[in-house]
Amino acid sequence: MSHKIQTLGEFIIENQAAFKYSSGELSRLINSIRLAAKVVNHEVNKAGLVDIIGAVGDTNIQGEDQQKLDVYANEKFIQTLTKRNIVCGIASEEEDDFIAINSQDENHQNKYVVLIDPLDGSSNIDVNVSVGTIFSIYRRITPVGTPVTLKDFLQKGSQQVAAGYIVYGTSTMLVYTTGAGVNGFTLNPAIGSFYLSHPNMKFPLDGNIYSINEGNYSHFPQGVKNYIKYCQEEEGDRPYTSRYIGSLVSDFHRNMIKGGIYIYPQSSKNPNGKLRLLYECNPMAFLAEQANGKASDGFTRILDIQPIELHQRVPFICGSKNMVEKAEAFMQKTL
Numbered sequence: 001m002s003h004k005i006q007t008l009g010e011f012i013i014e015n016q017a018a019f020k021y022s023s024g025e026l027s028r029l030i031n032s033i034r035l036a037a038k039v040v041n042h043e044v045n046k047a048g049l050v051d052i053i054g055a056v057g058d059t060n061i062q063g064e065d066q067q068k069l070d071v072y073a074n075e076k077f078i079q080t081l082t083k084r085n086i087v088c089g090i091a092s093e094e095e096d097d098f099i100a101i102n103s104q105d106e107n108h109q110n111k112y113v114v115l116i117d118p119l120d121g122s123s124n125i126d127v128n129v130s131v132g133t134i135f136s137i138y139r140r141i142t143p144v145g146t147p148v149t150l151k152d153f154l155q156k157g158s159q160q161v162a163a164g165y166i167v168y169g170t171s172t173m174l175v176y177t178t179g180a181g182v183n184g185f186t187l188n189p190a191i192g193s194f195y196l197s198h199p200n201m202k203f204p205l206d207g208n209i210y211s212i213n214e215g216n217y218s219h220f221p222q223g224v225k226n227y228i229k230y231c232q233e234e235e236g237d238r239p240y241t242s243r244y245i246g247s248l249v250s251d252f253h254r255n256m257i258k259g260g261i262y263i264y265p266q267s268s269k270n271p272n273g274k275l276r277l278l279y280e281c282n283p284m285a286f287l288a289e290q291a292n293g294k295a296s297d298g299f300t301r302i303l304d305i306q307p308i309e310l311h312q313r314v315p316f317i318c319g320s321k322n323m324v325e326k327a328e329a330f331m332q333k334t335l
């Protein structure tokens with residue numbers, strides 16, 4: 001008899017007790033994210049058929065042209081979380097400011113704030129290349145029943161209670177951690193349920209894949225240029241293979257399964273890099289560390305960086321531990 005594959009719903013309930021703050025609130029929150037993921041997945045899968053591709057004509061706080069799917073995914077996640085009265089605040093890559101959810105109502109006992117990148121890899125939407133959604137969850141630090149404040153969102157990544165992503169690719173997967181390892185669930189579209197397909201995911205300590213937009217090479221710091229040269233040298237298990245999808249979630253997911261490193265460094269064009277600390281780097285760094293990987297800005301552990309503003313960007317290096325340490329050594333050597 002084939003063994004029972006756990007659904008995400010079953011996994012959440014069975015693992016709730018393992019969570020130190022378990023009151024069921026976080027379980028309900030992850031269940032809400034699961035629901036929103038299915039709604040967005042449905043729309044992503046028919047991109048091209050329905051009027052969901054292309055730009056809306058607005059520019060977001062990041063200075064980027066908002067894609068219709070950015071706006072759609074943003075609305076669906078915010079609606080789903082707000083309607084279920086499951087969080088006291090939301091911050092999104094697509095929203096200028098954080099959203100307080102009737103947190104000033106003293107009956108409002110919700111303790112969690114959620115930070116989301118509703119659609120990651122926006123440049124790939126129209127060309128049928130995998131994209132994702134990224135989420136990060138913290139316990140508020142201001143008292144329950146009082147208005148949620150910026151402070152509740154500007155917590156160090158090490159304070160996250162949960163983080164994860166959804167990758168809308170050849171299959172749709174939800175991968176997350178609550179600080180007790182990383183597990184991946186694949187959506188069975190026929191049944192509409194996520195099943196535990198990738199238990200206890202781990203980055204191999206080493207790998208032979210490097211992911212960086214080499215088109216920006218001339219603008220990179222010397223240390224990054226030297227590391228790229230190192231990856232391309234005919235020596236030992238090198239040259240490594242260059243793989244860059246242009247969707248952080250998808251590049252991270254592949255590197256976690258096969259072993260590899262993703263780098264979005266600072267450059268003369270982007271002195272702080274491109275990726276957002278709160279919506280992209282902190283959640284991916286928490287997942288990486290929970291999966292035996294590593295994440296830094298080349299010098300400091302991402303999870304130790306004290307955020308100072310909602311949409312700040314940081315240089316990002318993430319992946320197999322030995323590869324990240326090698327890249328850091330190249331960056332620190334050229335100081």
Ligand SMILES: O=P(O)(O)OC[C@H]1O[C@](O)(COP(=O)(O)O)[C@@H](O)[C@@H]1O
Pocket residue numbers: 064093117119120121122123213246247248249274
């Ligand atoms: O096109 P570039 O400069 O290489 O940037 C690609 C990177 O930017 C991102 O698309 C940024 O994320 P968004 O799509 O959410 O803005 C990452 O997913 C990706 O790794």
Ligand SMILES: [Mg+2]
Pocket residue numbers: 117119120121248280
């Ligand atoms: Mg993104």
Ligand SMILES: [Mg+2]
Pocket residue numbers: 070093117118119120121122
């Ligand atoms: Mg995005």
